[in-house]
Amino acid sequence: METVETKIENGIGWIILNRPDKLNAINLKMLEELEEVTKNFEENNDVKIIIFTGNGKAFSAGADISQFKELNSISAWNFAKKGRRVMDYIESVSKPTIAMINGYALGGGLELALACDFRIAAEEASLGLPEINLGIYPGFGGTQRLVRAIGKAKAMELMMTGDRISAKEAERIGLVNKVVSLSSLKEETIKFAGKLMEKSPIALAILKHIILYGNDSPLLDGLNMESLGWGVAFSTEDEKEGVSAFLEKRKAVFKGK
Numbered sequence: 001m002e003t004v005e006t007k008i009e010n011g012i013g014w015i016i017l018n019r020p021d022k023l024n025a026i027n028l029k030m031l032e033e034l035e036e037v038t039k040n041f042e043e044n045n046d047v048k049i050i051i052f053t054g055n056g057k058a059f060s061a062g063a064d065i066s067q068f069k070e071l072n073s074i075s076a077w078n079f080a081k082k083g084r085r086v087m088d089y090i091e092s093v094s095k096p097t098i099a100m101i102n103g104y105a106l107g108g109g110l111e112l113a114l115a116c117d118f119r120i121a122a123e124e125a126s127l128g129l130p131e132i133n134l135g136i137y138p139g140f141g142g143t144q145r146l147v148r149a150i151g152k153a154k155a156m157e158l159m160m161t162g163d164r165i166s167a168k169e170a171e172r173i174g175l176v177n178k179v180v181s182l183s184s185l186k187e188e189t190i191k192f193a194g195k196l197m198e199k200s201p202i203a204l205a206i207l208k209h210i211i212l213y214g215n216d217s218p219l220l221d222g223l224n225m226e227s228l229g230w231g232v233a234f235s236t237e238d239e240k241e242g243v244s245a246f247l248e249k250r251k252a253v254f255k256g257k
């Protein structure tokens, strides 16, 4: 891989954006590689949780602006569609995903973090959607995901002013789940991933699907998805184990079956 590094450690699949001299700006190659490595991790049984992060002082400063000079309306549209599809794919992955935000998460970088299920940020991180300062606006799904994440008023403010906010402010408005010191970021993120790893991966996958797609559907459809998925969970060994463990007063050990 040219633009991303990967490793698997203790059930965690790490996807590390690796263009530190360009603050991990996302070019076409990185979009393609992100899609490929995410797919590999989704299909790899050794990977239970996927964590995205960046090498150097940024998570990612967004789409690679140096490529923009060559774009016209059609190629820009295609680039945005490609970026959007990759973010949609990352969002749809059946395993839990965490953005470990080690520094700048701007533009497409924040949009990548928004496609993840959880965002854990270092105190030093700075977040924002500054595309408006380039005479454009977020094109990798941010206009839709940010509104859903933090509500219309704050989302419009962030997108229309292009202002960057601190990790603490991002936590206050519900954009990130947790803020920790940079020195403890990896440890805290692994600890959080560990909590998820103790759960039934099948229940997590069904739950994630229903939260994501149920909330974008009419209420009745979302509620129907919930009850149907609930029934499906009862066909798993994990459900039998969870209930037995409770009744036998022991800790459940889920096998993902």
Ligand SMILES: CC(C)(COP(=O)(O)OP(=O)(O)OC[C@H]1O[C@@H](n2cnc3c(N)ncnc32)[C@H](O)[C@@H]1OP(=O)(O)O)[C@@H](O)C(=O)NCCC(=O)NCCSC(=O)CCO
Pocket (backbone or CB within 6 Å): 021, 022, 023, 025, 026, 061, 062, 063, 064, 065, 066, 104, 106, 107, 108, 109, 111, 130, 131, 134, 137, 138, 139, 140, 142
């Ligand atoms: C993130 C900023 C504020 C950091 O500033 P600073 O610390 O001063 O670092 P720089 O010298 O600016 O950057 C170092 C190096 O990285 C290159 N770079 C940074 N961001 C990008 C980018 N998005 N695309 C391409 N290259 C980038 C920068 O040119 C430097 O390279 P040199 O070769 O050393 O010159 C600051 O960098 C900043 O504001 N970046 C842009 C943030 C932004 O506007 N993001 C939105 C992009 S559009 C988008 O994401 C569309 C999808 O919705």
